[in-house]
Amino acid sequence: MAAATPIGCGRGAAVSCIGAGVRIVTCTSVYHPRVTAPVLELRAIAKRYEGNPVLKGVSLTAAAGEIHALVGENGAGKSTLMNILFGMPVIRETGGYEGEILLDGKPARFDSPQQAMAAGLGMVHQEFMLLPGFAVAENIKLNREPTRRGLLSRVAGRKLETLDRARMGADTRAALDRVGLSIDEWALVAGLPVGHLQFVEIAREVDRSRARVVIFDEPTAVLTESEAREMLRVMRDLARGGLAILFITHRLDEIFEVASRITVLRDGEVVATLDPARTSAVHVAELMVGRPAKVAAAHVVQTHGADAPAPVLSVRDLAVAMPGERVDGVTLELRRGEILGIGGLAGQGKTGIANGIMGLYPATGSVAVEGRPLPLGDPRAAIRAGLAFVSEDRRGVGLLLDESIELNMVLTALEVQGRFLRKFPISGLRLANRKAVRAHAQAMIRRLDVRCTGPAQQVRRLSGGNQQKVCLARAMTQEPRILLVSEPTRGIDVGAKARVLEVLTELHLAGVSLIITSSELVELRSICDRIAIVHAGRIAAVLPPDAPDAAFGLAMAGEQDLAS
Amino acid sequence: MSGPADPVTGGAGEDAGGARGGAPGGPPAPPADASPPPGPVSRVRALARAAGVPRLVIGFFLIVLFAIAVATRMDVPGLLTDSLARIARNGLLVLALLPAIRGGLGLNFGLPLGIVCGLTGCVVSLNAGMKGWAGLGAAALIGLLLSIPVGWGYGAILNRTRGQEMMVGTYLGFAAVSGMSIFWLLAPFHNPQLVWALGGIGLRTTLSLSGAYDKLLDRFLAFEIAGISVPTGTLLLFAGFCALTALFFRTRWGITIAAARANPRFARAAGISYTATRTQAAILSTALGALGIVVFAQSYGFVQLYTAPLYMAFPAVACLLIGGATVSNATVLHVIVGTVLFQSILTVALPVTSQVVQGDISETARLVIQNGMILYALTRREKR
Numbered sequence: 004m005a006a007a008t009p010i011g012c013g014r015g016a017a018v019s020c021i022g023a024g025v026r027i028v029t030c031t032s033v034y035h036p037r038v039t040a041p042v043l044e045l046r047a048i049a050k051r052y053e054g055n056p057v058l059k060g061v062s063l064t065a066a067a068g069e070i071h072a073l074v075g076e077n078g079a080g081k082s083t084l085m086n087i088l089f090g091m092p093v094i095r096e097t098g099g100y101e102g103e104i105l106l107d108g109k110p111a112r113f114d115s116p117q118q119a120m121a122a123g124l125g126m127v128h129q130e131f132m133l134l135p136g137f138a139v140a141e142n143i144k145l146n147r148e149p150t151r152r153g154l155l156s157r158v159a160g161r162k163l164e165t166l167d168r169a170r171m172g173a174d175t176r177a178a179l180d181r182v183g184l185s186i187d188e189w190a191l192v193a194g195l196p197v198g199h200l201q202f203v204e205i206a207r208e209v210d211r212s213r214a215r216v217v218i219f220d221e222p223t224a225v226l227t228e229s230e231a232r233e234m235l236r237v238m239r240d241l242a243r244g245g246l247a248i249l250f251i252t253h254r255l256d257e258i259f260e261v262a263s264r265i266t267v268l269r270d271g272e273v274v275a276t277l278d279p280a281r282t283s284a285v286h287v288a289e290l291m292v293g294r295p296a297k298v299a300a301a302h303v304v305q306t307h308g309a310d311a312p313a314p315v316l317s318v319r320d321l322a323v324a325m326p327g328e329r330v331d332g333v334t335l336e337l338r339r340g341e342i343l344g345i346g347g348l349a350g351q352g353k354t355g356i357a358n359g360i361m362g363l364y365p366a367t368g369s370v371a372v373e374g375r376p377l378p379l380g381d382p383r384a385a386i387r388a389g390l391a392f393v394s395e396d397r398r399g400v401g402l403l404l405d406e407s408i409e410l411n412m413v414l415t416a417l418e419v420q421g422r423f424l425r426k427f428p429i430s431g432l433r434l435a436n437r438k439a440v441r442a443h444a445q446a447m448i449r450r451l452d453v454r455c456t457g458p459a460q461q462v463r464r465l466s467g468g469n470q471q472k473v474c475l476a477r478a479m480t481q482e483p484r485i486l487l488v489s490e491p492t493r494g495i496d497v498g499a500k501a502r503v504l505e506v507l508t509e510l511h512l513a514g515v516s517l518i519i520t521s522s523e524l525v526e527l528r529s530i531c532d533r534i535a536i537v538h539a540g541r542i543a544a545v546l547p548p549d550a551p552d553a554a555f556g557l558a559m560a561g562e563q564d565l566a567s
Numbered sequence: 568m569s570g571p572a573d574p575v576t577g578g579a580g581e582d583a584g585g586a587r588g589g590a591p592g593g594p595p596a597p598p599a600d601a602s603p604p605p606g607p608v609s610r611v612r613a614l615a616r617a618a619g620v621p622r623l624v625i626g627f628f629l630i631v632l633f634a635i636a637v638a639t640r641m642d643v644p645g646l647l648t649d650s651l652a653r654i655a656r657n658g659l660l661v662l663a664l665l666p667a668i669r670g671g672l673g674l675n676f677g678l679p680l681g682i683v684c685g686l687t688g689c690v691v692s693l694n695a696g697m698k699g700w701a702g703l704g705a706a707a708l709i710g711l712l713l714s715i716p717v718g719w720g721y722g723a724i725l726n727r728t729r730g731q732e733m734m735v736g737t738y739l740g741f742a743a744v745s746g747m748s749i750f751w752l753l754a755p756f757h758n759p760q761l762v763w764a765l766g767g768i769g770l771r772t773t774l775s776l777s778g779a780y781d782k783l784l785d786r787f788l789a790f791e792i793a794g795i796s797v798p799t800g801t802l803l804l805f806a807g808f809c810a811l812t813a814l815f816f817r818t819r820w821g822i823t824i825a826a827a828r829a830n831p832r833f834a835r836a837a838g839i840s841y842t843a844t845r846t847q848a849a850i851l852s853t854a855l856g857a858l859g860i861v862v863f864a865q866s867y868g869f870v871q872l873y874t875a876p877l878y879m880a881f882p883a884v885a886c887l888l889i890g891g892a893t894v895s896n897a898t899v900l901h902v903i904v905g906t907v908l909f910q911s912i913l914t915v916a917l918p919v920t921s922q923v924v925q926g927d928i929s930e931t932a933r934l935v936i937q938n939g940m941i942l943y944a945l946t947r948r949e950k951r
Contacts, residue, residue, distance in 0.1 A: 361836065363835060363836055381838075382835060382836055382837065382838040383838025384838075385838075386837070386838050392836060394836060396832075399830075399832055400830075400832045400833055400835075400836050401833065401836075402830070402833065403826060403829040403830050403833055404829075404830070405829055406826070406829055410822075410826075414822070414826055414837060415836075415837040415838075417819060417822065418819065418822070418823050418826070418837055418838065418839060419837060419838050421819065424819055427818075430819065431818065431819055431820035432815075432818045432819070432820060433818055433819050434814065434817050434818050435817050435818065435819070435822060437817075
């Protein structure tokens with residue numbers, strides 16, 4: 004079903020191969036316009052972050068008048084690809100990229116978003132890039148204002164020309180009409196409803212007369228259903244008007260509504276480029292998720308899953324106000340000795356659950372640990388109740404980066420549980436028992452195989468994987484009955500990944516109940532007893548690890564009805 | 568910023584203190600350091616890195632001053648005596664800055680808040696006619712008791728103005744000193760030795776402690792060696808408080824305060840309230856300031872009221888910074904090294920420079936060093 008993306012250059016550009024895959028494009032002077040000629044072509048784009056490949060030779064094209072949908076799980080490389088395309092500085096700062104971008108058949112390389120925009124690329128951002136204190140027209144025309152020569156500019160140059168406000172308004176009106184937005188062009192952006200902001204962004208991209216390709220990065224993520232429908236209509240209109248659109252989204256139904264082609268990215272590679280007429284949502288979901296490498300640690304599932312022991316943690320109607328990861332009424336139970344996985348796409352609220360239980364963000368609902376209610380919003384109470392947490396934000400929340408490994412490991416136990424202290428009548432003035440701390444740290448370093456120069460090494464100097472081991476060691480030092488681990492393997496190398504998963508399994512065998520939140524579904528499926536998939540702040544489905552790939556994919560896209 | 572041999576206190580790293588001054592937060596001893604051929608250049612560099620450039624420069628300056636003093640046959644033991652007295656006198660005021668930095672409040676320019684508490688203690692005990700150890704003890708005790716609510720309020724204000732602690736502290740200190748000036752004038756003190764002779768109300772600007780507890784601590788166990796008299800009691804008290812402070816930051820409470828500063832979000836996840844630890848740090852700093860001024864007054868022999876405390880935070884801050892502290896990290900070693908260097912310079916510079924240049928530039932030198940050092944520390948970016 005996967006149609007190979009045509010590689011090559013339309014309109015009379017000759018492609019020749021010289022040596023080991025080096026492609027030189029020679030544009031001849033003859034120009035043959037063709038309707039299907041790609042406006043934009045990416046060839047074998049590859050990118051590494053600190054040695055980890057995140058894009059492994061991605062090629063795709065976008066032709067005028069088409070809506071090319073780009074789908075993939077978080078971390079599949081979509082954002083990186085768009086950052087490269089748009090000349091974001093982060094790409095250059097992290098060592099540039101390999102491969103080629105062709106715009107109208109000519110090689111292009113953008114060092115800044117300004118260059119990309121000047122060349123005819125536009126981007127509708129996921130988070131709004133608008134100035135709230137400026138009017139709609141001022142936002143749309145920002146830095147491209149039509150100007151008139153005035154008295155001052157005659158003396159002091161172009162910078163002081165007068166704004167042609169009438170033309171600004173007229174242009175903006177036209178652009179707003181094109182996207183079907185009837186608001187006043189001089190209204191302040193600050194007062195507009197969220198749904199309108201997205202359309203203002205699009206109007207801005209449309210207004211740039213030179214825009215040839217517009218990237219829509221999850222434009223419907225914050226829109227209501229009717230707004231989203233309107234948005235899709237606008238996209239279709241724009242494509243009909245001759246724009247090439249790259250459409251990034253997680254919502255499969257939208258893709259099938261508007262896309263003329265679908266490219267599925269997984270682990271930095273193009274898995275397939277599909278024709279929506281000849282494929283199904285289930286198939287796309289399957290391709291996105293990918294088959295788990297192996298369902299390992301099956302013994303874990305068998306020893307505990309079946310006899311369904313009493314719940315150690317019951318969560319009822321939990322709502323958590325975690326910015327970007329809102330939880331909106333989650334009910335779940337963690338059984339004794341179980342590993343419960345929480346999966347789902349970024350922004351859907353999966354990480355909010357553990358943060359809410361630990362009291363790190365304002366939350367409502369009820370949480371009970373072994374039948375006893377746990378006050379929400381009080382991390383100390385959660386720790387005292389036997390919970391430990393490994394945060395998804397390792398460097399921000401999980402570690403004291405400038406302190407030693409050993410202090411990081413014992414701090415919570417020392418502070419909340421009063422351990423590793425010498426005797427003294429006043430509990431607050433008890434001296435830390437350095438010997439005990441050091442011995443414990445050394446034991447943990449051995450157990451977790453932390454690669455370091457010693458327990459006194461500064462945590463900042465450790466690699467990501469070893470930092471994660473320190474986080475895990477801190478949680479283990481608390482000797483919890485329930486361990487909440489978020490993104491245990493994010494951004495760490497393969498060796499550390501294996502050791503971290505091993506240790507989690509060891510803890511599980513030692514009787515600790517675990518909730519593992521992860522974006523890596525494959526991993527969850529390899530060690531969890533059950534996996535809850537979160538969508539739009541709620542549990543979309545609770546699935547066994549051996550459920551079909553499509554079931555996971557559809558639950559993640561919030562279409563569990565299709566799955567059943 | 569952890570000292571390698573300091574397991575628990577981390578940033579406390581007393582043993583590593585001065586060694587880190589030159590490169591705060593920098594990598595601990597980069598491998599290039601250990602390269603085999605230690606030529607004279609690399610040896611100087613290593614020394615510069617270990618001690619920090621400012622300390623080397625000021626240390627060198629100090630040595631030059633002493634050399635000139637010896638060469639011009641000045642009274643060197645006298646200079647050393649004066650230096651020791653000043654070090655002992657100012658030590659606690661410098662130490663008072665430490666809890667604020669460790670608690671995340673930055674350089675405590677609001678030190679005058681603690682100072683006016685201590686001064687009130689002195690005045691009350693003097694007004695009651697208390698003498699000797701009882702008078703000194705009462706002054707310290709009253710100062711400490713006052714400093715707790717004052718420090719709490721100071722902390723509360725700093726928590727509302729997070730990120731501008733130093734600015735807010737400076738102006739709060741100024742305001743408090745000015746407010747207290749009114750208090751000194753109007754407060755119902757009637758001891759004729761304290762109030763203006765004319766009118767009989769309002770405290771004098773400078774109150775003598777002779778006959779009360781003038782130099783009481785300085786003279787305690789004092790001795791003379793090679794013509795240098797040592798203010799043993801005050802030095803011992805300073806040393807004792809240094810030790811206590813170092814120990815404090817190894818206790819559960821102290822570690823909590825420092826950890827909350829190091830990463831407030833980590834602290835929150837560990838059930839620690841950053842707001843509370845900051846308030847605690849403000850109280851500790853204010854209390855030490857109150858104690859510090861009582862010791863200062865005792866050694867100086869006078870209680871200075873009205874605008875005298877206005878700029879007292881600045882030399883103390885300069886001392887700490889010269890010792891190698893930064894806005895976000897300081898150790899007891901920084902306190903000691905800084906106090907010794909800065910106070911010795913002040914003592915030696917005046918007579919030596921007047922000998923050499925036939926004029927008084929020592930006050931100018933003091934201001935240049937003091938304010939230059941503060942400026943230097945503020946402009947220095949913490950390298951990560």
